[in-house]
Amino acid sequence: MGHNYSVGKGFLVFKMSDLFLKVFDFANLHRAYKGARKCKRYRGSILKFGYDLEENLLALRTELASRTYRHGGYREFIVADSKKRTIKAAPFRDRVVHHALCNIIEPILERGFIYDSYACRVGKGTHAAIVRLEGFIKTLPVKIYCLKCDISKYFDNINHEILLELLRRKIKDENVLWLLNEIITSNTKGIPIGNLTSQVFANVYLNELDHFVKRILREKCYIRYMDDFLILGLDKKHLQEDKERIRIFLRDRLKLELHPKKAEIFPIDRGIDFLGYVVRGNRRLLRKSTVKRFLKKRKRYAALFRKGKVSEAFICNTYASWHGYASFANSYKLMEKLGLNKL
Secondary structure: OOEEEOOOOOOOOEEEOHHHHHHOOHHHHHHHHHHHHOOOOOOHHHHHHHHOHHHHHHHHHHHHHOOOOOOOOOEEEEEEOOOEEEEEEOOHHHHHHHHHHHHHHHHHHHOOOOOOEOOOOOOOOHHHHHHHHHHHHHHOOOOOEEEEEEEOOOHHHOOHHHHHHHHHHHOOOHHHHHHHHHHHOOOOOOOOOOOHHHHHHHHHHHHHHHHHHHHHOOOOOEEEEOOEEEEEEOOHHHHHHHHHHHHHHHHHHHOOOEOOOOOEEEEHHHOEEEOOEEEEOOEEEEOHHHHHHHHHHHHHHHHHHHOOOOOHHHHHHHHHHHHHHHOOOOOHHHHHHHOOOOO
16 A cells, blocks of 8 residues: 655655555664675774764665665776676665665565575575585486586676566566666666675576576476576487577577586586586585685685784684585595694
């Protein structure tokens, strides 16, 4: 049911549904602030925002309620891990708005997602996806093929108009759609990797592919994690047909392209390299490239520690993080060799 709502004199009055009112409710904005500062609370911009917290949250509330809110510009930087990525960081006040919006719309959007979509969802994640893959393998005969794909420059190539069309299917409130449009169009092309909203948008966008694979192609053994996805099957020719139909669907419906070098079909006995692990037979192994990268990092961090440029706590946290990743695999001997079994 709609409401007439005005913040005060001098502001436009919009007819607002309960959904939009929930977005800029003060309690939701405060919860969003705590979510946005998590693990980053001592950074300068966050401390500055928190110093006048109530005043800043009330200002955001007024801007949202009057629809005078405008998204700020991005700070860009490069992250080089397994590959170089351009990260765009929004101003902290905008990240608070991202969290406030996602708090309200994510449960609505979540209901439309298939079970086997694993990225950025509560109770899912890389480990759950690997366990699901192993479960699929156990249900199939020995001779299995895998179609494994990812999408070329996925975040950069998400089409704004198509994304908004998909969001309109689930979100009927015009004021919430105005805010969604403001966030989406804050980036000239595609969606920025650094935004919380981008994770939600990315799942909404490829949810179309999920339903195409499940309902039209009728594939049971399908898993997607963001833009990495795979299908298991008994017939190599059938998977080749699936690959072509997926390629056409992505191009015509979503204006996306399969990565030419990362769309392949192979027998699974060679091992399925997926989400940082290699599943081969009854074993779950670590990627060799990931281990090599860790060894390089460890050497570099040790040198920085000797120079006093990083703390012991930083080193311990880094090792603990890698230990958590590695211990999910059959890596006892490797961990012992690296001296990490005692963590």
